[in-house]
Structure formats: structure tokens, C-alpha cells
Amino acid sequence: MQSVNIGVLGLGTVGSGTVTVLRRNIEEIVRRAGRGIEITRAADRTLDKQRDYDVSGIDITTDAFDIVNDPNIHVVVELIGGTGIAKDLVMQAIEQGKHIVTANKALIALHGNELFAKAQEKGVTIAFEAAVAGGIPIIKAMREGLSANRIEWLAGIINGTGNYIMTEMRDKGRDFPDVLAEAQALGYAEADPTFDVEGIDAAHKLTIMASIAFGIPLQFDKAYTEGISQVSQEDVQYAAELGYIIKHLGIAKQTEQGVELRVHPTLIPHRRLIANVDGVMNAVLIKGDAVGPTLYYGAGAGSEATASAVVADIVDVVRALTSDPGNRVPHLAFQANALADTPILPISAVVTSYYLRIHTDDEPGVLADITRILGEQGISIEAILQKQPASHGGTVPVIILTQAVVEKNMDMAIQDIEALTTVKESVMRIRMESLG
Amino acid sequence: MQSVNIGVLGLGTVGSGTVTVLRRNIEEIVRRAGRGIEITRAADRTLDKQRDYDVSGIDITTDAFDIVNDPNIHVVVELIGGTGIAKDLVMQAIEQGKHIVTANKALIALHGNELFAKAQEKGVTIAFEAAVAGGIPIIKAMREGLSANRIEWLAGIINGTGNYIMTEMRDKGRDFPDVLAEAQALGYAEADPTFDVEGIDAAHKLTIMASIAFGIPLQFDKAYTEGISQVSQEDVQYAAELGYIIKHLGIAKQTEQGVELRVHPTLIPHRRLIANVDGVMNAVLIKGDAVGPTLYYGAGAGSEATASAVVADIVDVVRALTSDPGNRVPHLAFQANALADTPILPISAVVTSYYLRIHTDDEPGVLADITRILGEQGISIEAILQKQPASHGGTVPVIILTQAVVEKNMDMAIQDIEALTTVKESVMRIRMESLG
Numbered sequence: 001m002q003s004v005n006i007g008v009l010g011l012g013t014v015g016s017g018t019v020t021v022l023r024r025n026i027e028e029i030v031r032r033a034g035r036g037i038e039i040t041r042a043a044d045r046t047l048d049k050q051r052d053y054d055v056s057g058i059d060i061t062t063d064a065f066d067i068v069n070d071p072n073i074h075v076v077v078e079l080i081g082g083t084g085i086a087k088d089l090v091m092q093a094i095e096q097g098k099h100i101v102t103a104n105k106a107l108i109a110l111h112g113n114e115l116f117a118k119a120q121e122k123g124v125t126i127a128f129e130a131a132v133a134g135g136i137p138i139i140k141a142m143r144e145g146l147s148a149n150r151i152e153w154l155a156g157i158i159n160g161t162g163n164y165i166m167t168e169m170r171d172k173g174r175d176f177p178d179v180l181a182e183a184q185a186l187g188y189a190e191a192d193p194t195f196d197v198e199g200i201d202a203a204h205k206l207t208i209m210a211s212i213a214f215g216i217p218l219q220f221d222k223a224y225t226e227g228i229s230q231v232s233q234e235d236v237q238y239a240a241e242l243g244y245i246i247k248h249l250g251i252a253k254q255t256e257q258g259v260e261l262r263v264h265p266t267l268i269p270h271r272r273l274i275a276n277v278d279g280v281m282n283a284v285l286i287k288g289d290a291v292g293p294t295l296y297y298g299a300g301a302g303s304e305a306t307a308s309a310v311v312a313d314i315v316d317v318v319r320a321l322t323s324d325p326g327n328r329v330p331h332l333a334f335q336a337n338a339l340a341d342t343p344i345l346p347i348s349a350v351v352t353s354y355y356l357r358i359h360t361d362d363e364p365g366v367l368a369d370i371t372r373i374l375g376e377q378g379i380s381i382e383a384i385l386q387k388q389p390a391s392h393g394g395t396v397p398v399i400i401l402t403q404a405v406v407e408k409n410m411d412m413a414i415q416d417i418e419a420l421t422t423v424k425e426s427v428m429r430i431r432m433e434s435l436g
Numbered sequence: 437m438q439s440v441n442i443g444v445l446g447l448g449t450v451g452s453g454t455v456t457v458l459r460r461n462i463e464e465i466v467r468r469a470g471r472g473i474e475i476t477r478a479a480d481r482t483l484d485k486q487r488d489y490d491v492s493g494i495d496i497t498t499d500a501f502d503i504v505n506d507p508n509i510h511v512v513v514e515l516i517g518g519t520g521i522a523k524d525l526v527m528q529a530i531e532q533g534k535h536i537v538t539a540n541k542a543l544i545a546l547h548g549n550e551l552f553a554k555a556q557e558k559g560v561t562i563a564f565e566a567a568v569a570g571g572i573p574i575i576k577a578m579r580e581g582l583s584a585n586r587i588e589w590l591a592g593i594i595n596g597t598g599n600y601i602m603t604e605m606r607d608k609g610r611d612f613p614d615v616l617a618e619a620q621a622l623g624y625a626e627a628d629p630t631f632d633v634e635g636i637d638a639a640h641k642l643t644i645m646a647s648i649a650f651g652i653p654l655q656f657d658k659a660y661t662e663g664i665s666q667v668s669q670e671d672v673q674y675a676a677e678l679g680y681i682i683k684h685l686g687i688a689k690q691t692e693q694g695v696e697l698r699v700h701p702t703l704i705p706h707r708r709l710i711a712n713v714d715g716v717m718n719a720v721l722i723k724g725d726a727v728g729p730t731l732y733y734g735a736g737a738g739s740e741a742t743a744s745a746v747v748a749d750i751v752d753v754v755r756a757l758t759s760d761p762g763n764r765v766p767h768l769a770f771q772a773n774a775l776a777d778t779p780i781l782p783i784s785a786v787v788t789s790y791y792l793r794i795h796t797d798d799e800p801g802v803l804a805d806i807t808r809i810l811g812e813q814g815i816s817i818e819a820i821l822q823k824q825p826a827s828h829g830g831t832v833p834v835i836i837l838t839q840a841v842v843e844k845n846m847d848m849a850i851q852d853i854e855a856l857t858t859v860k861e862s863v864m865r866i867r868m869e870s871l872g
Binding site for chain 1 (some may be wrong): 609655658786
């Protein structure tokens with residue numbers, strides 16, 4: 001089957017990430033999509049830019065309309081942003097019968113109603129997973145995964161810059177202007193931070209999520225927006241004393257009177273999972289009447305994280321174009337004839353760190369014996385905790401955290417430790433994972 | 437367009453939830469699916485059971501094969517469980533050309549390869565979102581949402597019973613046998629807890645997730661499984677001292693040698709989000725090469741939570757049967773002609789609790805003035821924190837947490853408070869949400 005040809009409009013942060021991710025993982029992506037996918041053309045502001053990623057074989061032009069009008073392009077990926085030229089390009093591409101993938105939240109929040117009507121008229125689809133919460137597949141989760149539910153409310157940390165600032169204010173006791181200046185220096189915040197810090201970006205995303213949750217047209221102009229610039233260190237500390245953490249949340253709620261749509265600083269009880277989403281990370285908490293609360297967490301911005309959503313949308317479009325409707329998505333994600341024969345490893349071949357609890361007699365030299373045995377198996381020690389004699393029989397619990405080692409070496413070490421005359425009980429071993 | 441007819445096999449916990457959720461939310465579900473969906477037949481062990489949910493209009497039989505062979509049934513929902521009769525029924529239904537929705541993890545983990553091959557031959561789909569992590573749309577997230585990524589590893593808390601036990605051991609300092617006995621009394625654990633506590637149930641789910649993540653056939657027999665019954669209170673405490681929390685994790689990891697597939701107790705650094713997933717809740721953390729880590733959290737079991745995934749799968753099947761491939765899923769989740777005109781409320785009509793920070797002169801009677809004003813607006817006080825005079829000008833910060841009130845009343849109260857001669861600065865107001 002012929003490959004699907006993609007035209008990418010805009011080779012900035014997300015555009016370069018999209019080219020990079022699609023090319024790096026093309027083998028797995030084709031196994032999933034069931035068809036070749038090729039970025040054949042791209043538009044950029046300038047042609048003589050230095051690029052630190054592979055654009056070989058891509059016809060790059062400065063004339064984005066030329067791509068939109070190209071009959072050989074099947075899917076147009078709009079990554080220019082804003083509501084000016086981007087809107088004209090998308091409208092023209094729809095007019096030409098092309099499917100659209102976009103990461104443009106402002107475009108969808110402000111002009112989505114018009115664009116979707118046009119797309120329906122022309123029988124094409126507009127995919128916009130990347131417009132909300134970057135790489136987190138939140139649109140898909142709400143639109144398909146939770147379709148059984150009446151959504152009661154949702155609340156999201158959907159601006160990474162704002163969350164970075166709030167996290168620094170709490171963790172380091174710093175004030176807003178100080179953290180903002182640093183975020184600007186680090187490139188986390190724009191020179192004009194209004195869009196992020198005053199909640200406009202979050203309101204775009206919230207508007208989109210609310211429409212999907214409640215089945216209402218997009219109404220960005222009705223969203224209430226309040227920024228975080230007025231929150232002081234004093235407030236952060238008083239909130240903490242009272243058991244709360246302040247987050248900049250976008251909240252949409254179905255009430256009997258209507259829909260609440262609001263972005264503002266919010267106190268949340270400190271033990272809630274969403275209160276512990278820190279730094280530039282995003283998370284969305286959704287309350288459905290059947291499923292209860294579910295939460296989705298991940299990177300809300302960044303080149304490859306956003307590209308992850310863009311490319312997933314491309315795969316979605318390609319699957320729809322390609323397969324029979326009943327088997328659009330393969331049962332095991334990859335096409336049935338494309339499963340790999342990678343072996344499953346026996347546990348003895350697995351590499352992890354370990355927690356060991358060893359009850360020994362309270363005699364000199366025991367620890368030396370144990371550390372010698374571990375050393376013989378090439379096992380490095382991360383930490384040792386030697387406790388006071390426990391109640392049962394005067395043995396001393398020795399707790400050891402090790403560095404990573406293959407399990408069969410640990411098996412041998414434990415065998416040797418248990419053979420020591422000073423060790424009377426089996427060694428308790430629990431594997432450790434940093435999950436970082 | 438004619439409604440899609442559903443036959444439900446099994447009216448136990450998940451079956452009754454499925455009937456309940458589909459019927460309660462039928463109006464929204466049809467707005468999403470674009471077509472009527474009706475449970476016309478169901479099979480149960482006995483006909484004269486007392487049912488506390490509405491089964492009117494459903495033809496209930498004890499002969500499940502009669503439903504499977506019924507030409508008027510389009511989709512068979514298998515909620516019997518196990519790998520005996522359930523497998524025969526599903527095979528026969530596929531043979532009859534029916535689409536399958538199932539919550540049966542054992543069936544998929546053990547016989548999925550055979551079932552999927554048969555389904556592909558017959559041109560039908562088998563949907564099994566409910567088989568892993570209950571109501572969390574984790575299959576969809578991995579299979580579609582993360583399709584751009586090379587998945588490096590995933591780690592999940594995917595057995596609620598086990599997580600409840602580990603949480604109680606940590607929070608209450610109780611021992612395993614004690615908590616297990618209570619969980620059994622509360623109905624969280626089965627009379628024979630082996631399946632949950634020894635990790636077999638988790639290994640079923642892990643096997644399914646690993647195949648989807650890495651594109652390999654289902655290989656339950658290769659999974660390493662270790663339970664939590666050997667973990668003692670002593671270990672929980674030593675782990676805590678060292679900065680770790682012990683969770684019963686299912687872990688699948690792609691390595692150069694092969695795939696690791698293992699369920700065992702695991703120490704995790706205590707600040708990781710997944711380490712703070714408590715009680716019967718489930719969560720899956722997935723590391724993709726492009727998106728980085730993403731986490732999915734929610735109820736992993738229960739009648740309506742599992743039904744949420746079953747019904748979402750039904751909607752998926754119906755959307756595929758109904759719409760043109762390019763527009764399978766409506767842009768805003770609901771069909772374009774089915775959007776609602778629910779109004780968006782102005783912020784003045786929103787009801788929340790508040791945090792107020794008021795800097796007052798250090799004079800007697802100020803607090804009485806403030807509480808009087810709040811009372812006049814019908815605002816109840818949850819907590820008051822009066823601080824020592826701050827550095828700036830000897831004013832005293834008074835922090836008040838209120839109960840929920842409509843915002844326009846709070847606006848009036850703040851206006852009155854700011855008019856007090858003893859109040860020199862604007863009142864800082866931050867909204868509070870419990871998100872519970």
C-alpha cells in the first residue's frame with residue numbers, strides 16, 4: 001500500500017520534534033499503523049536555518065500554501081501556532097480535502113466551531129490531541145475512554161510554566177517575581193509571560209476540555225481567567241500551615257445552572273495526588289459518574305513530548321484511512337503480522353537494586369562476612385542500616401540497600417549469607433525501582 | 437438508523453454495573469456514539485434473582501449460547517469471567533460474526549493470541565479495556581495515545597486488594613495477616629485471596645499491557661510472579677526510614693536481552709507520584725522515549741468503574757460500525773448536531789470555598805467586624821488563623837478559610853471588609869477546591 005504523505009507546516013520546537021520522533025520510531029510506528037508514513041514536505045520561515053535533526057528527503061519550502069494545495073499531500077500538520085496565517089492555512093487545507101493534525105490550542109479554542117463544521121462538510125478530520133496537555137493523551141481519554149460517563153467536573157494543571165513557578169515558591173520559599181525571572185532565564189517562561197502566568201494559555205486548553213466533557217460548543221470568551229502573579233510567599237506558607245497547596249488550576253464543572261469555566265489559583269488539600277504534581281509537569285483530574293475520579297499525568301510541553309501527541313494523531317488518521325472500520329486499531333496495538341519475537345527474560349536475568357533484611361546474631365565480624373559475600377558477587381552497597389537487637393531472640397536486623405545487580409548473582413549471595421552460622425533466618429529480599 | 441443490540445453474558449458485579457451505567461447515561465452516550473444502543477438480552481445463572489437495578493425490557497435467559505447464536509444481537513459483552521465457558525462463548529460469538537467486549541483478563545492473557553487470530557479471520561473486533569485497571573482507559577492510552585513512542589518500561593499498581601493491604605500496613609502499622617482478614621470481612625478480598633495477593637491477577641494484566649507496549653504475543657506463562665504475603669511490618673518501617681514506600685508492582689521493561697515481565701513487592705522512592713497511590717486505587721506509569729513518563733490513575737475495580745470501560749468499548753464498537761472512518765470519533769466527543777446549549781456561568785455565580793488573607797490594624801474588635809460582615813453575607817467560617825504582627829507596618833495578618841458560598845456574596849463581603857478603617861490593604865482571596 002502506498003505511504004501516507006505528510007506535510008508539516010512550521011519547523012519550530014514542535015515541528016522539529018515531530019520530524020525527529022516520527023523518523024526515529026518509524027519502524028515501530030509502521031508496525032502500529034499498518035502503513036508507511038512519510039513526511040515529504042515541510043514549510044519553514046527560512047530555508048538556510050541550521051538544523052540539528054535529519055531533514056534529508058524532505059522538500060522544505062517557505063510557501064506553506066503550496067503544501068496545503070499539493071495534491072500529493074494527504075495530511076497537513078499545522079505547527080505554526082496562533083490564529084492568523086495558521087487559520088487560513090487550515091481552512092484552505094480542509095477545503096482541499098486534507099485531514100488536519102494540529103497542536104494549536106488558540107486556533108481550536110477560538111475558531112474550532114467554525115473549523116469543525118467545515119471539516120464535517122468536507123468529510124475530513126481535525127485531530128488536536130497536542131493542543132491540550134502536550135504528550136498526555138487527555139483528549140482521547142475523555143472523548144473515547146470515558147464515553148460511558150456523565151462528566152461531573154474536571155480540574156487540570158495545564159500550564160507547565162505556572163506550575164513550575166508555584167512549585168518553586170512552595171519548595172524554596174521564593175517570591176513570584178524572583179522565580180519568574182529565573183524561569184525566563186532558563187527558557188521555561190517567555191519574555192512576555194502574560195499568556196502563561198495570567199492563565200490565558202490554560203483557559204484555551206480548559207475551553208477545549210470542557211466542550212469535550214460536557215458536549216457544548218467552544219466558548220473561550222466565557223472563560224474566567226485569573227493569574228498567579230498576586231499570590232505571595234505569605235499565602236503559600238499560610239496555606240501549607242492549614243494543610244493546603246496552592247496550584248494554578250483550570251476547572252470546568254457541570255452544575256444545575258450551567259457550566260463553570262474558570263482558571264485561577266486554588267487551594268487543594270495537600271494529600272490529593274494532583275496537589276503533588278510538581279515542576280513543569282501537567283495533570284488533569286476528571287470526575288465521571290461511573291468511573292469516579294481518574295487522573296492523567298505527564299509532560300505538558302516540550303519538543304518531543306508534544307510531538308508524541310502529534311504523531312499519535314497522525315497514526316490515528318492513517319489507521320482510519322487504511323483499515324476496515326471494525327479493526328481500525330490492532331488488538332495488541334501492533335498489526336497482527338508485525339508482532340516481535342523478543343524473548344521474555346527469566347527472573348534470574350533481571351537487573352534491579354535490592355533491599356535485604358538479614359537477622360544475624362549480635363556478634364563481631366558478621367557484617368564483615370556479609371559485605372565480603374556481596375562483594376564476591378560484584379554487588380555494591382548503597383546503604384546499611386543496623387538496628388538494635390529486636391525482641392525475638394536477640395538477633396540484630398541488618399538492612400542493606402544494594403546497587404543494581406543481575407538477580408542470579410543476588411541469588412548466590414543470599415545462599416551464601418544464609419549459610420553463615422550467625423544468620424538464623426531466611427534473608428528477606430525486596431526489589432527496588434527508582435521509576436525516575 | 438437502527439439501534440445496535442447488545443447481549444450481556446453475566447449479570448454479576450460488572451454486568452449489573454454495565455446495565456445500570458448504560459441505562460442511566462443513555463442520552464449522553466447516544467449523543468456521543470451517534471446511534472441508539474440497547475441491551476436487548478442478557479444471560480444469568482438464575483432467573484429469579486432479586487435485582488436492585490432496572491432490567492425492564494431485557495430478555496434474560498440462563499442459556500448464554502442462545503444469545504451468542506441470536507442473529508439480532510450485534511455485540512456480545514462477556515462478563516462471566518474465567519477461561520472455561522467464557523472462552524467457548526466468545527469463540528462461538530466470533531464464529532457468528534459478532535463483535536466482542538470483555539472484562540476478562542484471564543481469558544485475554546491466556547487465550548488472547550488464539551482469540552485475536554479468530555477475530556481477524558472473521559472480521560470482528562475484541563475490545564478488552566475493562567480487563568486491565570478497571571475504569572482507567574489504559575489500553576486506549578497505550579495502543580493509540582502513545583503510538584508515537586518506543587515504550588521503554590511500564591510499572592503498575594494493578595491490583596486494588598493488594599494495594600489496600602500495603603497502604604493499611606504503612607498507614608496503620610498493621611501486619612499482613614491482620615489487614616488481609618479485615619479486607620476479607622469488608623469484601624475487598626476474596627475468601628481465597630491467592631489470586632490477588634500472590635500477584636496472579638496482576639500478572640494477567642501485566643501480560644496484556646506488555647504485549648501492547650512492546651508488540652509481542654501474549655505470554656502469561658513467562659511472567660514472574662511473587663506475592664506480598666512475606667512482606668512484614670518491619671520491612672515497611674525500614675523502607676520508610678530509608679525514604680521508600682513498598683508497593684506491589686507489575687513491571688514490564690524492554691532491555692537489549694529481551695523483555696522483563698515481573699510482579700513483586702517493590703521499594704519506590706517516597707516522593708514519586710505512583711508511591712502515593714493509596715487504598716484500592718490503581719495507577720500505571722509508562723515511560724515512552726518521546727513523551728517521557730506519563731501516569732494514569734483511577735479505580736481498578738468495582739461495579740460501575742469497570743462498567744465505565746465496558747460501555748466505552750461498546751461506544752467504540754458502535755462508532756466504528758456507524759460512522760465513516762474519517763470521522764469515527766466526533767471532534768468534540770459528542771456528535772456535532774448533538775451539542776448542548778448549556779450556559780457558561782459568570783464567575784459571580786460560581787460556588788467555592790475561600791482562603792482570605794486580611795491585613796488589619798492590631799486593634800480589639802477587628803475580628804468581630806470581619807466575622808460580622810461574613811455572617812451578613814451568609815458565609816460560614818471553617819478556620820481562622822491569626823498571626824503575629826508582620827514586619828510591614830505592624831499590621832496583623834488574619835487568615836480565614838470559609839465554607840462554600842456563591843462568589844457574588846463573597847465579592848460584597850470583601851468590599852465591606854476593605855471599607856473597614858482598620859483594614860489598610862486589599863483582601864487577598866484564593867478559591868479552594870477539595871477535589872474529593
